[in-house]
Amino acid sequence: MAEALLSLRGVETHIGRYHILHGVELDVPQGGLTMLLGRNGAGKTTTLRTIMGLWRASAGxxxxxxxxxxxxATADVARLGIAYVPESMAIFADLTVQENLVLAARSGPPRxxxxxxxxxxxxxxxxxxxxPAGLLSGGQKQMLAVARAIIEPRRLLLIDEPTKGxxxxIIANMIDAFRELKDGDTTLLVVEQNFAFARRLGDTVTVMDDGRTVHHDTMDAFAADQALQQRLLGLSMDTHQ
Structure with missing residues (x-):
């Protein structure tokens, strides 16, 4: 396995009085795509937001x-070459596609x-x-959100549920785009509920449950073990498309 570009060790995150992450351990190898899987409420989105500094780790x-x-600070994390595409996409609906991309380019108008x-x-x-970006379809908005994240070269992309809805x-188009990205110089950490998408693109996989990371493996090995999938996710990747 390639050397880790990103690593989390013993990460705890509290949001208000709620203890969300409980000692998360995660390695994202340099190059390729790591899938972060788990049931709803497992802590996947909180993990991405903690990496970006949007929520502060209380330990680890x-x-x-x-x-x-x-x-x-989040801005300083971004300056290191890390970009985040949230599930909400966070585009500026009243601005044009062009204006959204220009705003995302820190070094001036995009080349x-x-x-x-x-x-x-x-x-x-x-x-x-x-x-105006607000007039785009859901799939087109997701394309714009990803485009904003890669308008400048990025070392690492954090993407939360890119195929939702x-x-x-459009999902097939996303698969092609993500495959091209991971075959280039960009490393990806992706939260996804579409297991067909995850299986086709993932190189490595980490599974979360109840705010903890409970399994790490190659995607090929994890996809071949239906009993493990059933135990950790409550379903099989072969039957959930």
Whole structure:
């Protein structure tokens, strides 16, 4: 397995009086795509938000490229080359597609070659370039959310349920785009409930339950063990498409 780009050791997170994460241990290998799986309420989204500094870890350590980033502000985490696509997508509905992408580019207007790569992955964004983002379909909004995250080169992408509510044709488009990203220089950590999507794209997998990480494996090994899937997820990846 490749060296870890991101690692969490003993991470605890409290939100108000609620204790959400209980000693999370996670390694995201350099390159490829790690799937973070688990039942609803297992703590997957909280893990992503804790990595980004949106919620502060109350104990433990988050390290990126060997550097402790546990106490960094979210903006400083982003400057290290980490981008986050939340389940809500968090696009600016009143701004055009173009304006959304320009705002996401820290170093000024996006370079033409970068835009060409994004349009190749998500052709709809070129078609609706001057349209307010709020008028896009759900799948197009998700494309825009991912495009905003990669408008500049990123070392690590954290993506929360990218296929939720999307039509099969849009999911197929997402699979192609994510495969191209992971085959490049970008490492991905993805929370997903669509197990067909997870199985096709995941290189490694971590399973969470009740705020804890309970299993780590290659995706091939995990996908081959239906009894383990049933025990950890309550269903089989073969029967849940």
């Amino acid at each position: 350590a988050v390290r990126f490229e060997g550097r402790d980033i546990t106490r960094l 033409a070659e970068r835009l060409d790569r994004i349009f190749a992955r998500f052709p709809a964004l070129r078609r609706f370039w001057t349209l 999307l039509a099969p044709a």
